[in-house]
Amino acid sequence: MSTEPDRRRPRGVYSVGDDPDPRFSFANERTFLAWIRTALALMAAGVALEALEVPAESGPRMALVVGLTVLGGACSLAAYVRWARSERALRLSKPLPPPALAPLLAFGLVVAAAVITIVLVVD
């Protein structure tokens, strides 16, 4: 057993509980990274819309691009919070926190798809 003080961060995670089975920590980390790649895909969609000027009207387009970009940024923040809360739950052998990201993302994507469809149809 190491007698060095634990300097792992964030303290909110590592100051409680015990090290869980490494498999779960690795899986938690891969899930975080998958959410980050999802956030990047959302932001790339926003850049693509803006660069290609789709839809042509700048008002709806800015709303879409800003919406997608903000959604991407929010996903990356939520990804970290989810990782930290899950790691803490693993350390305390408690149930994992309920998913908030996936329903939020699904809602955001439905809204974006609806806006794009409406704008393209109304054209």
Added chain:
Amino acid sequence: MIERTHDPGAQNERTSLAWTRTGLALLVASLLAGRFAAARLGPVAVVAGAIAAGTVVAVLYLARRRYRVGHTALHAGAALPDGRLPALVTMVVILLAVLELGYAVAR
């Protein structure tokens, strides 16, 4: 005594590959964001893109070290890496989101 498998389910290796995938996606995103935003925002965007890209290169390097720490953790019961690198990744994505917002809003 049965020695435990070196890397059950290739967890460490799969996680390392996930870091590589994510790092490469971040690198492409940083370069594209800087490239597009520079046309409308000028040098500020170039600097922001360069900071993001440079940070991602550091992340890719640190991810290799992370694999080695994970290896030691599985073999010698040492601690797994912590949340500092994930936090850095999140901050880079936020920076890119701000850059992209600037690009979208600028004329």
